[in-house]
Structure formats: C-alpha cells, structure tokens
Amino acid sequence: MTSKVITLELTLPYFQVNALAFIPSVSEGKKVKTEWAVFSHGYTSHKGDCLNWATRLVEAGAPCIIFDQPGHYLGSFHEVSSWEDFRLHAHELFSEAFLRLQGLMDLHLPGQYPAPTSVILGGHSLGAFTSILALELAQFQNLKRVAIGVGIGIGQRQATHLFETAFYEKTLSLRRQLVSPCLDSKVVFSWLKTEKENMTVSSQRIHLITGEDDIVVGAGGLEAFIEVLQRNGNMVTWDRPRKLPHHEPGMATPHLFSFLRDQFGWK
Numbered sequence: 001m002t003s004k005v006i007t008l009e010l011t012l013p014y015f016q017v018n019a020l021a022f023i024p025s026v027s028e029g030k031k032v033k034t035e036w037a038v039f040s041h042g043y044t045s046h047k048g049d050c051l052n053w054a055t056r057l058v059e060a061g062a063p064c065i066i067f068d069q070p071g072h073y074l075g076s077f078h079e080v081s082s083w084e085d086f087r088l089h090a091h092e093l094f095s096e097a098f099l100r101l102q103g104l105m106d107l108h109l110p111g112q113y114p115a116p117t118s119v120i121l122g123g124h125s126l127g128a129f130t131s132i133l134a135l136e137l138a139q140f141q142n143l144k145r146v147a148i149g150v151g152i153g154i155g156q157r158q159a160t161h162l163f164e165t166a167f168y169e170k171t172l173s174l175r176r177q178l179v180s181p182c183l184d185s186k187v188v189f190s191w192l193k194t195e196k197e198n199m200t201v202s203s204q205r206i207h208l209i210t211g212e213d214d215i216v217v218g219a220g221g222l223e224a225f226i227e228v229l230q231r232n233g234n235m236v237t238w239d240r241p242r243k244l245p246h247h248e249p250g251m252a253t254p255h256l257f258s259f260l261r262d263q264f265g266w267k
Helices: 045-058 084-106 126-134 165-180 185-199 221-231 251-265
Strands: 004-011 016-023 035-040 064-066 116-126 144-150 204-209 235-239
Touching: 004 084, 004 126, 016 045, 016 084, 035 045, 035 084, 035 126, 045 064, 045 084, 045 251, 064 084, 084 116, 084 126, 116 126, 116 204, 116 251, 126 144, 126 185, 185 221, 204 221, 204 251, 221 235
Parallel strands: 035 064, 035 116, 116 144, 144 204, 204 235
Antiparallel strands: 004 016, 016 064
C-alpha cells in the first residue's frame, strides 16, 4: 500500500486556498512518525514547489500537508480582497492546515497512528517567512515546534527585491498578473523586508537553508536575518549549499531531510 494524496481546500474568514495532504502508509510494519509537517511556497509560485519535501517526508512516515499562499493564481483561483487580510492572517493557514491534516489522519488511519508531538512548519521565501510567524500561533503551543526556511534572508542591495531591478522588469510585469491585485510586488516586498528586519518572534527553533547562488537573497542576506533571529533569543542553525538557486526550492530536499533526521533522531 502506498501513501495517499488527498486534495482539499483550506478556508479562513478572509480567504480560501487549495492544499494537498500526504497520508503515510502503515503497511509492511511501517510506523507513522509523531512529527507532522506543514509547508508553503514563495511569492507568485504554488504548492508544487514543496512537493519534493512532502514526498520525502511521507515516505519516511511523517504526515504532511502543503498549501497555496492566498491570492496566488498558479495554485488557486481564489482572490484576496484586501492587503490587510493577507498581511494579518496569511500565516494562520498553517494552523488551519494542521487541523485539517489531523481530521484526514483520523479518517484514513483511524486508531493506527500515535498522536503528534511535534510540528514542522516550513516554506520557501514568502512561505518561509509566514511559517516562522506561525510558530507562535496558539494551536501549536503544546507541541514541539521547528521552522525551516528555504531561500530566505534580508536583502542588502538598495532595491527592495531583485524583482524590482531593471533586469527583471519585463518578468515582473507578467508575475504581477499571477497574484491578486492587492498583492502587488512593491507592497509585498517592502512589507517583507521591514517585517524581517523588525521581527519579534522569539525563543523558537529555526533552521535556514539558503544557497550561495541564491541571487534573490544575495550576499550577506542570510547572515543579516540570522542576526535578527538570534537577537530575539531564537535557536538558529543554517545550511549554505553551494548550489540552491532561489527558483528551485525542490533542490533543498536532501538538506531539509538531513536536518530533520538529526533533529528528531529519525532512522
């Protein structure tokens, strides 16, 4: 028996998104892990960017769910009605996704799995940022928590984001049409930079994976973000792969899994 993939929608009062849940197989004596994972993607992309991560984890027995960021058309044809809704509530989808994953586990593996003891919250770029915010949601306070951020840092260049440079001007005119109008890149990137520089999340376990060749994060960007996180008393570790371009987050899979194996003592 192979692992199951379940299609579903996540709904909050502010928006609706699509998601995929991955239910481990319990055949051949395989055991379901007590560490469950929730992942999301970066700006203008879709949940498929996290597919390799979820596939690797569910093969190891860890239940997973991946979801689309609100207002991102490559994943879900649902709008975001206001920027304030996204800014204040997008990270709450990690909690909703976890609750839905619990319900699906009860439905498909009734009485065949141990209760979760830990939650792995992660994402790429924008998804990485919102996953770190989600660490402090009430839903997760009775669980051991760890966030994994792929392709994230605080850009040190004068432009707000690489997409705002002349080099990417033509690409950006297209990419702006892949998200709800209220999620314009100028608004999103300015918000991300300011929020990362002034992040208040504290006393959490965070692991960052950003490639040396990630030209979006750029030189010094990872180190600047680590400094902010450590200043708030977070326990931060990081990997700096030589090859992990920003647009290929699936390449982070072996680094992500290696960290989790060591963190939780997986065999």
